[in-house]
Amino acid sequence: MNQATLVLVKPDGLKKSLTGNILTRLSETKLEIVATKMARVSRELAADHYRHLKDKPFFDDVVKYLQGEFHDRRKVMAMVYWGKDAINKVRDIAGATNPEEADPVSIRGSFGRITTKGVYENVIHASSDEKDAEREIKLWFKPAEIIVDLYPTKDTIIKDLKTKQWV
Ligand code: CDP
Numbered sequence: 001m002n003q004a005t006l007v008l009v010k011p012d013g014l015k016k017s018l019t020g021n022i023l024t025r026l027s028e029t030k031l032e033i034v035a036t037k038m039a040r041v042s043r044e045l046a047a048d049h050y051r052h053l054k055d056k057p058f059f060d061d062v063v064k065y066l067q068g069e070f071h072d073r074r075k076v077m078a079m080v081y082w083g084k085d086a087i088n089k090v091r092d093i094a095g096a097t098n099p100e101e102a103d104p105v106s107i108r109g110s111f112g113r114i115t116t117k118g119v120y121e122n123v124i125h126a127s128s129d130e131k132d133a134e135r136e137i138k139l140w141f142k143p144a145e146i147i148v149d150l151y152p153t154k155d156t157i158i159k160d161l162k163t164k165q166w167v
């Protein structure tokens, strides 16, 4: 079954210059990239992305981590991968959440670390099931930024919206 999944190269992945490596590893899946962008991460966006962790003692730190506060990289690379069994294929190559327990040849096993404060800096985010994938993709991307029609949309006319244009 065709699925979509959200992948983020987290700020540690950017700082360690792993983007090319990660894209190469993920290309083993033969999935299609149907959306991609560099995104600044507001506190609100990071907190919403990790809202399932809001009662955990490390919540504040993972929000700061995703915002790039620990890596001097205030951005992530966001992508949507699409194709047969996309969610599990990407999760397999990403590896387990804890980089010390992750398969050593997975992305997280190869490049992740646990900080002295106990945060798992694991280089990459990958959606864990279809419900999460839909929620996360809708959080990070607008319909027009994705080149396939993944979820139902509606047309709205927005008046007096201030937007930047090229001079
Ligand atoms: O990212 P994944 O879906 O594998 O795991 P999660 O349980 O949804 O947690 C999200 C992120 O929080 C992880 O990728 C880690 O960066 C961080 N985390 C952590 O630092 N310490 C934990 N005990 C669990 C998660």
Ligand code: MG
Residues within 6 Å of the ligand: 127, 128
């Ligand atoms: Mg998760």
